[in-house]
Amino acid sequence: MTGPLxxxxxxxxxxxxxxxxxxxxxxxxxxxxxxxxxxxxxxxRWVEPKQHGMGTNFMCLxxxxxxxxxxxxxxxxxxxxxxxxxxxxxxxxxxxxxxxxRLGLGYDAVKNINPKMVYCSVSGFGEVGPMAKEACADFIMxxxxxxxxxxxxxxxxxxxxxxxxxxDLTTSIVAVEAILAALYQREVSGVxxxxxxxxxxAALEIQYTKVSDLLSAGVVAKPxxxxxxxxxxxxxxxALDGEVFLTVHNESQWKxxxxxxxxxxLSNDSRFQSNYQRVIHRxxxxxxxxxxxxxxxxxxxxxxxxxxxxxxAMAQNFEQLRYHTQVCSNGMVEQIxxxxxxxxxVGGLPWHFSRTPGEVLPPPIPGADTEAVLSKLAKKNxxxxxxxx
Amino acid sequence: MSESGPLKGIQVIxxxxxxxxxxxxxxxxxxxxxxxxxxxxxxxxxxxCAPFLKDGMSNVFFSLNRGxxxxxxxxxxxxxxxxxxxxxxxxxxxxTDMTTQQCRDKGIDRVDSKVCAWHPQLVVAQLSAxxxxxxxxxxxxxxxxxxxxxxxTRYVGQGxxxxxxxxxxxxxxxxAIFTVQAILAALLERNKSHQGQRIxxxxxxxxxxxKTVHLAAQSDPDTFEGPRVGxxxxxxERGWATKDKPITFAFGGAVGAEGRAGWTDFVKDLNMSHxxxxxxxxxxxxxxxxxxxxxxxxxxxxxxGFKQHPSDHVVVKVREHGGFAxxxxxxxxxxxxxxxxxxxxxxxVKAGSAMVDALNFPAKFSNMSVQIKxxxxxxxxxxxxxNKTI
Numbered sequence: 001m002t003g004p005l006x007x008x009x010x011x012x013x014x015x016x017x018x019x020x021x022x023x024x025x026x027x028x029x030x031x032x033x034x035x036x037x038x039x040x041x042x043x044x045r046w047v048e049p050k051q052h053g054m055g056t057n058f059m060c061l062x063x064x065x066x067x068x069x070x071x072x073x074x075x076x077x078x079x080x081x082x083x084x085x086x087x088x089x090x091x092x093x094x095x096x097x098x099x100x101x102r103l104g105l106g107y108d109a110v111k112n113i114n115p116k117m118v119y120c121s122v123s124g125f126g127e128v129g130p131m132a133k134e135a136c137a138d139f140i141m142x143x144x145x146x147x148x149x150x151x152x153x154x155x156x157x158x159x160x161x162x163x164x165x166x167x168d169l170t171t172s173i174v175a176v177e178a179i180l181a182a183l184y185q186r187e188v189s190g191v192x193x194x195x196x197x198x199x200x201x202a203a204l205e206i207q208y209t210k211v212s213d214l215l216s217a218g219v220v221a222k223p224x225x226x227x228x229x230x231x232x233x234x235x236x237x238x239a240l241d242g243e244v245f246l247t248v249h250n251e252s253q254w255k256x257x258x259x260x261x262x263x264x265x266l267s268n269d270s271r272f273q274s275n276y277q278r279v280i281h282r283x284x285x286x287x288x289x290x291x292x293x294x295x296x297x298x299x300x301x302x303x304x305x306x307x308x309x310x311x312x313a314m315a316q317n318f319e320q321l322r323y324h325t326q327v328c329s330n331g332m333v334e335q336i337x338x339x340x341x342x343x344x345x346v347g348g349l350p351w352h353f354s355r356t357p358g359e360v361l362p363p364p365i366p367g368a369d370t371e372a373v374l375s376k377l378a379k380k381n382x383x384x385x386x387x388x389x
Numbered sequence: 390m391s392e393s394g395p396l397k398g399i400q401v402i403x404x405x406x407x408x409x410x411x412x413x414x415x416x417x418x419x420x421x422x423x424x425x426x427x428x429x430x431x432x433x434x435x436x437x438c439a440p441f442l443k444d445g446m447s448n449v450f451f452s453l454n455r456g457x458x459x460x461x462x463x464x465x466x467x468x469x470x471x472x473x474x475x476x477x478x479x480x481x482x483x484x485t486d487m488t489t490q491q492c493r494d495k496g497i498d499r500v501d502s503k504v505c506a507w508h509p510q511l512v513v514a515q516l517s518a519x520x521x522x523x524x525x526x527x528x529x530x531x532x533x534x535x536x537x538x539x540x541x542t543r544y545v546g547q548g549x550x551x552x553x554x555x556x557x558x559x560x561x562x563x564x565a566i567f568t569v570q571a572i573l574a575a576l577l578e579r580n581k582s583h584q585g586q587r588i589x590x591x592x593x594x595x596x597x598x599x600k601t602v603h604l605a606a607q608s609d610p611d612t613f614e615g616p617r618v619g620x621x622x623x624x625x626e627r628g629w630a631t632k633d634k635p636i637t638f639a640f641g642g643a644v645g646a647e648g649r650a651g652w653t654d655f656v657k658d659l660n661m662s663h664x665x666x667x668x669x670x671x672x673x674x675x676x677x678x679x680x681x682x683x684x685x686x687x688x689x690x691x692x693x694g695f696k697q698h699p700s701d702h703v704v705v706k707v708r709e710h711g712g713f714a715x716x717x718x719x720x721x722x723x724x725x726x727x728x729x730x731x732x733x734x735x736x737x738v739k740a741g742s743a744m745v746d747a748l749n750f751p752a753k754f755s756n757m758s759v760q761i762k763x764x765x766x767x768x769x770x771x772x773x774x775x776n777k778t779i
Contacts, residue, residue, distance in 0.1 A: 128731050159546070162616065177569050236554075330519075333597055351588050
């Protein structure tokens with residue numbers, strides 16, 4: 001199951017969430033990933049909930065890695081890290097700005113050892129500016145970046161997305177995107193570089209369309225319940241027995257939609273003849289549609305919309321989605337057997353390559369690979385001073 | 390449109406609409422690729438999405454399609470299929486959100502092969518709503534339906550009331566990012582193997598991959614306690630009220646660490662010293678701030694103190710004493726922040742006769758400049774002779 005990055009090696013000294021998932025994704029793309037944990041251990045091991053005593057965050061954010069334990073405050077352990085760095089392609093760190101330099105593994109030090117290294121440095125607010133040294137967390141960046149300001153009912157100010165670590169994980173995916181761009185550049189230039197990722201810029205990227213509404217059109221996006229600013233209809237509707245979620249993207253879908261709700265005359269109503277018109281008259285249209293949806297069960301609307309190819313769905317909870325044929329047949333979630341902590345359900349590969357598929361591998365036991373990795377180093381008999389030369 | 394950046398010389402053909410495919414191709418253009426967007430008939434549906442720029446172009450369309458060349462084809466034109474195939478034959482990358490059958494109908498056959506038989510070096514990124522295989526593989530989907538199916542709408546709003554969505558286009562934008570990753574990884578691999586391949590991505594898949602923290606938390610937890618297993622049933626999370634706007638804050642309580650000693654001085658500083666004698670408060674803020682288990686129950690107690698001060702003051706005090714904090718900002722407030730200005734998050738680009746701001750590439754590189762592109766194409770009929778448009 002070799003992935004497209006097979007042959008590359010990653011040294012991951014990051015902890016918590018935004019950093020570690022970068023290594024996992026690179027591992028799932030086929031790279032060899034060595035996670036170096038400090039003696040105190042990655043804090044996610046103790047974050048609730050735990051499964052058989054191990055934090056589930058640690059498990060899902062450290063798949064596809066080897067795990068070794070080193071103490072960077074100790075010179076000999078630093079030297080071991082430097083030997084590993086000499087023979088690797090990607091380095092990931094997410095200490096608070098300034099800390100990694102004190103540990104002797106700042107970009108300049110690493111570049112001296114290995115000029116081909118793509119060095120990924122993750123921060124909360126960025127490495128420059130008045131807030132460079134402030135600590136950050138997922139919910140802090142949801143607040144700061146305006147991500148929460150987009151959620152809620154009409155008239156609400158804000159609402160956070162509850163506890164999925166979504167901005168942390170967004171930071172990881174943006175980092176992988178940037179690391180791969182730097183690796184591609186390395187193919188041409190022959191040298192690596194430093195790639196700076198901030199939770200701030202990642203949070204803006206996941207809000208790309210909404211931030212752009214302000215930047216280029218001067219519109220400040222606000223909460224709209226289940227509706228969207230640009231498309232109508234595009235919302236949840238209360239059916240007889242629950243909600244259906246549906247979207248009309250274009251005029252052929254609109255005509256189909258009108259047929260499906262048995263209101264063909266709506267498609268001739270001048271107020272609703274284009275998306276542009278429907279956006280202007282959204283309240284009038286909603287007032288017409290809501291009572292119609294209330295008359296039939298969800299399943300009726302699903303079938304009716306399916307026939308006219310209008311996107312329509314019901315909400316699913318964990319238990320429904322994890323066994324859903326569609327989810328399973330595309331590997332969107334995976335159940336992984338761990339050595340010590342039972343079976344754990346994790347997100348599946350986000351990309352499926354036809355020729356170099358990659359795979360989801362279980363999380364490591366902390367420190368379990370220390371001996372194997374160090375003895376391999378010893379066999380290579382690399383003198384750290386030579387490596388640093 | 391001068392091309393520079395790591396992908397200089399790489400040709401991309403995009404036959405996709407909406408957010409995911411076009412945003413991925415837009416970022417590839419920012420990285421230096423030459424992107425040609427193919428539209429049929431009605432054109433990309435985002436062309437009709439509010440808000441609109443002064444020249445009448447949809448802002449959503451503009452933002453997602455800056456820096457691209459454009460070819461508009463009519464399904465009824467007998468040359469359309471040949472034109473499309475000729476364009477793809479000259480390309481390195483084909484990004485599409487069409488199903489295999491829809492591609493076939495447009496003369497692009499066997500797009501779902503392991504390696505494209507008629508162009509073995511081609512990297513094909515095939516995007517869908519719900520995945521390539523399974524009973525829903527041909528089903529139409531959207532940002533909203535993907536959010537609902539992935540269970541995202543359960544973690545905003547309140548279960549008993551009408552559902553709300555995440556206002557950001559999280560399915561579209563995350564799929565765009567995953568698509569750029571996949572294409573870059575496939576290009577790196579192609580440099581070694583000299584072969585292209587197909588990559589399947591979907592909105593639902595992206596959201597479930599990014600739900601891994603919640604999925605793992607609900608697998609078989611030792612106790613069903615804590616925010617990651619209970620979030621669906623919690624009330625809406627709107628932070629702590631202050632004199633003006635709400636804030637969120639934590640003294641290490643976010644992640645189960647020990648908490649921070651600074652909490653004691655913080656509560657003194659904000660005239661809330663009574664908390665020091667109250668047994669409900671641990672003395673480092675771990676349990677009662679951030680995502681701590683008592684944070685919700687004691688929120689109103691903190692708010693009594695916070696409401697005496699503007700949000701700026703409370704945030705500064707939390708940070709001064711070693712905690713994490715931010716006010717809840719909207720985008721307009723955010724863009725005025727000195728930190729955001731220092732980070733150069735945007736660049737001016739051309740939009741017709743005007744210059745507008747656009748979001749920079751979301752990373753800073755020490756050794757490479759990413760010059761983001763301007764101008765998105767109008768929907769105008771092209772000459773159908775490929776060589777004249779490309």
